[in-house]
Amino acid sequence: MILVDGHPREWILVSDRGLQYGDGLFETLAVRDGRIRHWQGHWRRLLEGCRRLGIEPPREEIVQEEVLRVGEGPERRVVKVVITRGAGGRGYAPPAVVSPTRIVSGHPWPAWPREFAQEGVALHLCRTALGDNPTLAGIKHLNRLEQVLARGEWDDPRVPEGLMRTLDGRPVCGTMSNLFLHCDGRLVTPTLDRCGIRGVTRAEVLGAARSEGIQVEEIPCSMAMLERAEEVFLTNSIIGIWPVRALGDVHRWRAGPWARRLGEWVESQW
C-alpha cells in the first residue's frame, strides 16, 4: 500500500519537485508488530534533513501513524517515507508558498539468506566514487544517482553490497549501508562530513558499543586500515549488521565477536 498525503494512491504530480530536482528526503524503516525500530533516530534525521533543505517537516504523529498503517501484517515489513518540497515552481527556486508531499509505502521484507548475517557477505569494490559535497553530506536526500550507478556495476545475487570510496580512495560506506572496522583495538567508522549518509543504525551501534565499554572513533579511514582490520561489518536499518568476509576476490575476514554482539543487540531492538 502507498499513501500520498494520507490517501491511498500510487501516483504523484509530474510537477512535484521530488521528480523534477530530487528536492526531498527519505527514510527506510523496519516495522514489526506495530513497532518501528529506532523511530526516534529516523525521525531526528528526517527533521535535520528538512531543516537543512528548508522543507517544512510533517507532523510526527501523522507520519508514525501512516508508517504503522502500511507496515501492518503478520510479517516484518519495510516502510519507506519520502518527503518532497511539494509540487510547483518553474526553475530551481523553491516556491514561496508550497505544500510538501508525504509518501509512505509498505514493502515486503527482503529475502536475504540467513548466512549473510551469520557468516558474513562478500563485497564488490565499486569503481563509482562518492563525490565531495559537504552541503549535502549526512542527510538522506533524494539525489542518489551515485548509489544507483555504483549498485549497477555488478549483478551477482551472492554479492549483496558494494564498498564505495571517496574521490581520493578512502573507504566510506556501502551503497546502502555504513561501514565499521574493528581495527587496532578500537571500533572505527568513517567520518561523513563530505559524503555519505549518517545512518540511524550506525548511530545506534556507536552508542551501544560505547555503553559496552568499546573504544569508538569516527575518523577518515584508509584502505590500509580496512585491510588490517580484525573485523569489518556493515550496518543498515533493515539488514541490522552484516559481517564482511570478502572484498572482490580477496577473502580476508571472519564474522567476529563485535559484529556478533552488536548484531544481536540490534536484533533485540524491536
Place this chain on the structure above:
Amino acid sequence: MILVDGHPREWILVSDRGLQYGDGLFETLAVRDGRIRHWQGHWRRLLEGCRRLGIEPPREEIVQEEVLRVGEGPERRVVKVVITRGAGGRGYAPPAVVSPTRIVSGHPWPAWPREFAQEGVALHLCRTALGDNPTLAGIKHLNRLEQVLARGEWDDPRVPEGLMRTLDGRPVCGTMSNLFLHCDGRLVTPTLDRCGIRGVTRAEVLGAARSEGIQVEEIPCSMAMLERAEEVFLTNSIIGIWPVRALGDVHRWRAGPWARRLGEWVESQW
C-alpha cells in the same frame, strides 16, 4: 500540456525511479513556430546522458514530435523533456528489465525584462558550492539539490541569477547558466569535468566565437580572472546571452561587444 509516454497526463507512478532516486535526465528547450532551437545539441547531450547513466534512450523522432506538440502556439514556448530510468525495483540496483519514462511538458516563455539581455544582470554570489563529482559532471541529470539550495539563497526579482563556485572557490557557472569571461584578449569559459552542466548554448557560443576568429579557451577559472575580465556573460538555452554587470554589491562590468555580437547570433538561431 504534459505528455507522459505520449499520453496527456499530469502524473507519474510513485515507484518511478526519477522520484525515488533522481534516476534520470532532462533537457530544457526553446520552441517557436514549429522549430526547436539547437535541437541537435540537445539531442546529443541527452544521448550522452543516457549512455553515461545506462538508460535506454527514446527514439529521436518521437521526442521531437512531442516537443513540437506541447510547444505549439503563437508565442515562444519552453519545453522540458524528462527521461527517467522508469518505474520499479526496490533499492538502488537498476532493474534488469525496465521501461524508461518520457515526460514532455510545455511552459510559457519567462517574462524577463528586456534590459537583462541588453544592459546586463546583477548576480548573487552563492554560498552553496558545487560539489566535486566527475562521475556526474557535464550531463543534465535529475540530482539538482545543489542548484535548488543555491537558488533559494536570495529572493530579489531584480537579481535573476547567482554565481556558483567549486569547493575551492573557483567560479564555474550560474545556477541555471554557463559562464563566459572576456579576459586577457580571449573568450574563456570554465572547464566542467568535475561539476556543472555542459550547456548546449555554451557549446554553440564556443563554436560561433571560434568561427568569428575569437580565441577560445576552456580552463579552470579564478575569481581574480572574473574580477579583471572586460566582459562577463551567461548563456542558457532560454535566455540566450545575458551580460553580467554586477556581482553582489560590486558593479564592475558593462555589456560589451562580444556579449552583444554572440547574443545577436544566438537570437538568429531560430
